[in-house]
Amino acid sequence: GENVEQHPSTLSVQEGDSAVIKCTYSDSASNYFPWYKQELGKRPQLIIDIRSNVGEKKDQRIAVTLNKTAKHFSLHITETQPEDSAVYFCAATDSWGKFQFGAGTQVVVTP
Amino acid sequence: SQTIHQWPATLVQPVGSPLSLECTVEGTSNPNLYWYRQAAGRGLQLLFYSVGIGQISSEVPQNLSASRPQDRQFILSSKKLLLSDSGFYLCAWDPDDVSGNTIYFGEGSWLTVV
Numbered sequence: 001g002e003n004v005e006q007h008p009s010t011l012s013v014q015e016g017d018s019a020v021i022k023c024t025y026s027d028s029a030s031n032y033f034p035w036y037k038q039e040l041g042k043r044p045q046l047i048i049d050i051r052s053n054v055g056e057k058k059d060q061r062i063a064v065t066l067n068k069t070a071k072h073f074s075l076h077i078t079e080t081q082p083e084d085s086a087v088y089f090c091a092a093t094d095s096w097g098k099f100q101f102g103a104g105t106q107v108v109v110t111p
Numbered sequence: 112s113q114t115i116h117q118w119p120a121t122l123v124q125p126v127g128s129p130l131s132l133e134c135t136v137e138g139t140s141n142p143n144l145y146w147y148r149q150a151a152g153r154g155l156q157l158l159f160y161s162v163g164i165g166q167i168s169s170e171v172p173q174n175l176s177a178s179r180p181q182d183r184q185f186i187l188s189s190k191k192l193l194l195s196d197s198g199f200y201l202c203a204w205d206p207d208d209v210s211g212n213t214i215y216f217g218e219g220s221w222l223t224v225v
Binding site: 032034042043044045046049089091097098099101102103104 | 143145153154155157160201205212213214215216217218219
């Protein structure tokens with residue numbers, strides 16, 4: 001089955017700096033890679049996703065890149081703000097369409 | 112539009128008591144349904160998933176069970192809770208169209224076993 005590894009587990013950045021979270025996956029047939037943001041005490045919510053036929057996708061201050069050859073994908077947050085503080089999860093769907101989540105990254109943005 | 116509802120939002124239960132968490136999805140048919148558990152400060156652990164009525168797959172051995180009595184209803188149960196069952200339980204769904212659909216989570220249920 002699919003195995004997704006996510007790094008780092010915690011990330012502290014100064015407000016205004018960029019944050020990058022990286023994930024690797026094992027199933028070369030995986031074709032969908034969403035990213036979720038979970039604020040304290042709340043449910044994870046989709047913030048951006050990318051499909052295997054695209055190498056990069058951007059939505060305002062967040063972007064995701066995908067390298068299918070290397071089987072890794074990354075989330076980039078630019079000009080970080082305190083409200084970006086949360087836990088971020090990457091995920092990949094295996095060849096059966098089942099989601100496999102990474103372990104999560106706690107992002108702390110300090111003013 | 113599709114919505115997912117999950118209840119109760121919080122509950123405190125004594126060890127050995129039963130549990131029932133309920134989840135319903137509206138605005139879609141034949142969704143894939145999931146139950147996840149999240150211990151404090153930890154990741155998302157898949158407990159059960161269902162591709163149709165009466166079809167339940169268990170991901171981890173435990174004292175929990177799941178049922179899907181109707182197309183858009185998913186229930187998580189336990190006959191006797193353990194302290195280790197405490198956590199944040201999330202119901203989720205995705206449309207059963209093609210591989211690569213987004214999972215949407217319910218609001219979650221905080222369970223504290225005392």
